Amino acid sequence: MLKGGAGTLGAFLLALSCLIFIHELGHFAVARWVGVKVLRFSIGLGRPLWRRQAKNGIEWVVALFPLGGYVRMLDEREGPVSPLDVQHAFNQKTLAQRSAIVVAGPLANFLLAWLLFSLLYTLGIPGQRPCLDAPETGTLAWNAGIRAGECVLSLDGGAIRTWQDFELEWPRAIRGRGTVTLVTRNDRGQEEVHRLATVHVTSAAEEEGVEGSGFHLWAPPLPPVVGEVIPDSVADEAGLKPLDRLLRVAGQPVETWAQVVRIVENHPQAIVEIELQRAGQTRKLQVIPRAVDLPNGRRIGRIGISPQVTETMRRQWTVLEKDSPLTALGHGAMKTWSLTLLTLDSFGQMLTGQASLDDLGGPVRIASLAGESARSGLLSYLHFMALISLSLGVLNLLPIPLLDGGHLLYHAVEWVRGRPLSTEILGLTQRLGFFLLAGLMVFTFLNDLRHFFNH
Incomplete structure (x- = not known):
């Protein structure tokens, strides 16, 4: 289960709030640009925890549930509009302008991912x-x-x-x-x-x-010496420390790190005895490797340790991807494009049954990843934010009512028909979209619980 809850939750909320703000800022900026009056900009859903009314009439809100946000615009379909403000209503804008407002949110997430990847390549990615x-x-x-x-x-x-x-x-x-x-x-x-x-x-x-x-x-042959122990991992709970030299694992003598990895991987959810040497003394402890399911269906064990790597080995084994700022922009764009295609392909495989829906993660798993990346350092956390921003952009473009992609689908139908869909059809499809998204959230949440309880 999750440990270090305060840090994990803080890293998750910070990342999610930033990504939602950027997404909604895309909608907000284009809406203002084409002359739509914005009534409210909310980070989060539900009851407002904080609000402020700006001089230009826009209400800025931070709400209770951080799993979303919205920009509320003037719209005749949602209530009476003063004749003086009709020209500033969303529904009065052209189809192209309304579509630009809708697509601006996901595009803002792609832009953020691109800029973050570019920043990482400028700083240097090992x-x-x-x-x-x-x-x-x-x-x-x-x-x-x-x-x-x-x-x-x-x-x-x-x-x-x-x-x-x-x-x-x-x-x-x-x-x-x-x-x-x-x-x-x-x-x-x-x-x-x-x-x-x-x-x-x-x-x-x-x-x-x-x-x-x-x-x-x-990889260069590494001695079976622990270099790092991941906080709150199986190894950490069992008492393994950096610089421990492993002598025997599951009764088998080990001389290289590769042997340690192979033995641990072959014992998921099983009691494994480790004999080690620490400060000249021999000790024994037990671990139960956490089970990890690979995409090919194989289940392996992991305990959360990495080997000690000398500087000479590091130079042999690693390379620093570091570009000039201009080159980094191009490399960041290529990375964003490749990962977007890969994400779309993953969604397609899940829909066609070629990939398991068990791979879908929800808020609990994302929070765990946020905490792990934050503990690993700033570069790792920025990389995590870039990946989640990109995923958020792709997800919102799916043609599901209530998502931006659903609104773009409405606009496409309107363009073909020459007139908007009826209020009744919009209401029905949006209710279906709500139940679909709610079901997806419940499914991913249960997936998360199963993942953490089983590991």
Whole structure:
């Protein structure tokens, strides 16, 4: 369950409030620009906790429930409007102006994600070098001639600078394609071009990502010494400390960190005894690895520790993605576009049953991620905010009544028909949209509870 509740809740509320404010600010700015009168700008829903009436008549509100917000505009469909103000009513504006107001919210979230990614690339994002370990015989990577020691340079013409880039771009590169081109540099400094027949990639391998096709990240052999213990993790609760040298795990002697990982992963929700050396003394303790379900259906164990990495190893293993401000803007735009396509693809797979709905997270899981990212540092927290802002933008463009995408769907129908939908149809579809969104919130909340109670 969640620990360190105050910090987690604070990080969650700060991120959510900022993202909602940016979203509603998009609606607000364009509404004012096209001459619509704004009555209220609310962060949160429900009973106002704080309100202030500005001189221009706009009421600024912070409300009780932080899971949303809204900009209330003058509209003849919601009540009587003074003849002097009719020209400033939302419903009196052209279809293009109303659509611009609606789409401005999600666009503001995409813009924020782009700026945050650009800022991160300017500050420098640490990543793992995209160097490959030996692939298993018979896999796609093996058949293409990939061998241990090669480092990925590009995938279908797109530069690959980190292992994280490769993991992100691989699913999109192979989907619907017969072949993809992978350029690598071997340990002799020579570039090699590999053409991979992705038509033979199975759906199971596709779900496993790069590793399902035989690509594995190379890492220098690390000793079984704990470098970091995640706060409130299984390892933290059991008493593991940084600099502990692990001697035996589940009764098996360990000489490398990879052995530790493999044993822990193979014991989800099982009692595992760890023998370790601390300050010259041998100790024993027990952990129960938290179960984590992978997209391919496999369940593994994790306890929340990372290895000790020397500066020499770090230079071998990691790379800092750092750009000039101008280059960072372009890189940030590419990252935003790639993740948007990936998010849309994930939604599509869930709707068609190709991906499990269990992957959907709600407010509890998002709050947990907010807390973890905040504890990991400012860069991690900003990265989390960029991802959630992008997801919020995509979600709001879905054609569901009550969401911005639903309003855009109404406008599309109006454009085809030449007149708006009737009040009765609008009311009916919005009630259906409400029940759909409420059901989705309940489902994700129950998903979250199951996730945390089972782990």
